[in-house]
Amino acid sequence: MRLEEAAEKRRERLHHGWSRLFMSVRGRATVLTVAVSAVMLVLALSLGTLLARDWAENTVAENTERTAERVVVDLVEERNGGALVPADGEAPMVQVVSRDGRRVLAASEAIDGEPPLIGVARLGRSILIDGEVCPRSLDDCVWVFGLRMRTSPYGDGVFVLAGSPMPTLANAWLLPLAMALLLVALLALIGWWTWHTVGRALEPVDRISDELADITERGLGRRVPNPHTHGEIQRLAETVNATLERLEDARSRERRFISDASHDLRNPIAGLHTRLEVALDEPGDEHWRPMVRSALRDTERLNDVVVDLLELSRLDSRAPLPVQEVDLADLARREVDRRPDPERITTRLEPGVVVRANPVRMSRVLGNLLSNAERHAESRIEVTVARDGERARLEVADDGAGVPPESRERVFERFARLSESRRRDPQGTGLGLPIAREIAEIYGGTLRLADTPGGARFVMSLPLAETVDDRGGSAEGLGE
Template sequence: MFFSVRGRATVITVAVAALVLALVFVLLMLLARDWTRNNVWQESEQTVERVVSDITRGRGVESLDTGPGETDLVQVVGSDGRVVAASEAMRGRPALAADEVTEGKVLLDETDCPDFLNGCVRLFGTRLGWSPWGANVMVVAASPLPTLVNVWLLPLGLLLVMAGLLVLIAWWTWHTIGRAFVPIDEIRAEMADFGARGLGHRVPVPQTGGELQALAETVNATLERLEEATDRERRFVSDASHDLRNPLTGLQTRLEVALDEPDDHEWRPTVESALRDTRRLNEIIVDLLELSRLDARAPVPVERSDLGELVRREVARRPTRVPISTHLEGGVFVRATPGRLIRVLGNLLSNAERHAEGHIEVTVAREGDDAVLEVLDDGAGVPEEARERVFERFARLPESRDRDPQGTGLGLPIAREIAEIYGGSLRLADGPSGARFVLRLPIAGQPGASVRNGE
């Protein structure tokens, strides 16, 4: 129990509180001692001052009778060190500070522990030139100093109060931390149950505000992303298996048919069909490997590239059945891997070629801090409700399947993944006609050394 966070926090809190209370106890005892001593000193001084005042006004022995707030230990000591007068409590007692009186001291202020008194006293005295008992006498008053026996109730009371405070602090710490950990225990219990309930389960969110609620919301958001990633991977495996099965089945069938034919059978058409299936398999595998690398965010070298110049070279070398016009602004630099940018452009142009009726337009321009690449075709376009679906892996609209049955459905998802890796975006926007794909990438800074960055 004490090895838990709750137990350790309670022990540490109590230890710190005990240290603080011990310091407070010492300070209070020092203050109490000083306060008591000041009262004792004040008591003896006030007694002497009052007796001296009464003597100067002509009072005799009756001036030694003490009142409230005064000490009853009063003596009048002659210059020879003998007691010439004393209060009732000091009658028959030896002289206080006789040596100091005979030495001729005018003022006496010291602590003494005479044998005939129970404990130490604080002595205060003043010399008088004239008195009813003769000249040159000293009036001395003694006030008992506080001892542990006298003040034992104060430290005992303080210790009891501080012990109670420590118990209260320990209980409050244990109780408060326990209540704070209740939502965490609930979250832990719910997460331990995921094996039985699946990723669709969510942890409870305490409506307490602060860090605990943020923790539960973050856990649920993470679980949601994990569930989406798992579902996406499941669909990915299912779709990949389906897309791979078709060319594999066709390839196997053609090869089996070719083996069953007589030796003089014309085999070239069969081999050509098998070669087409093999190429399709290769395209799917290449796309799957590229997606795997993109998902892993593997570091690749990047460099500062002129986006307009890169597009110009790629369009110039690309054979196409549809004319492509370009409007390329110079000096639009981005920091990325040129090979991946070429793949994005190639996927966008391939998609445009499948749907264009007679023209494709490519533009590169700078808009604020972004480099913008647009690819427009004059085809039928994409319905607004299906614009996000075209970026799902293996997702293909009916028109796309009709125009190119051999497509993999991975070109546009790969293009978007690459754009997001370099801090940009790829989306379908409104256009005058057909589909308008807009790629945005951050403008690169000044030329510098190449870095390796997979994000």
């Protein structure tokens, strides 16, 4: 399983990397820039390669031509006693070849003892030779320029050949290789520069995105940073901040309305509940009593809805409540004893599992989870409190029908009720589990539905009190 998980994580990282490269604005800009640059650089470097090779060949050709002409003039004028000694900067290879091209009559030191640079077949009756040759006697190709002399100290019809090695730039594979390496280096530089530049330009957008995600998670009281660039990104930040301000104002009005309405409704509902109970205690005709009992149940359900809405309003506003160390085992024991049928609840309570939270809210969480389990359990409910590393774990499990995997998150949505829940408790509000999760998250915890062979298993995880203290957590911070 660990190998499969590691492979899955590698695939996710690879997919994320490719997505970032090809799907993000930064990645697309980099890829497009590199692609366009590659086309332009290939054309430019190809043309440069051809020009460089042509320039190198022309330079060598001119050098060998000047050398051969100078040697011919010296031989005609009988200078230097017929010695073939190239001057500085001239072609180092000079030969005087016999009329039939088979014998070397004289040669410079660089090529002394070597066969003719040009084969018999190519010399033939040629008067002028100018081109690249690759004699077997030499390791590299050379550029050769040759003139046939009518008369010379070496005889009639001899050939004077001057040869020079091809320069490095004119090498058949070295120049293209150098250009290819240059192309790769330039593309890498362009790609890095584009990625870096676009990233720098989009840094304010990333900061706005991160801050907006944090605001969405933690509340609307903060604003995204304004980069003051006097451009599109500044307008984006200003628009986002204006939207957040309007959202916060609307959220505040919504919370005030829910809170005020809940407060205003509780008194008349309590009065109506009292009058209905008093009416049931009155003697008299019994035909109206079922109707009054039904109205009393509706009143109780309406009161539950109002209480839940008022609690949600407090949770949404993150209204601070005093926190203290709460022993989850003691809390669970007290809550189980309060249930109408505690005999059907089994407990496994590890002592000393202490968290920092508001005890009333923790009781609300456990009470909501137990009420949900009582509605759905067939015969058994199990409450577990234990340590899980640096966290506390509280579980409430039942042996009911359970929750389908695709609906495990839906049960934590406000007013969401599955068909099984409606069948077992038509009077439910659909707010108990959302309230429980909100409370768990306020104190740095989580509440989720875990896998179990049968029924449902709700697991709440909270940081232990000593962990919070070690990390510098404060009571005020956890209560807000």
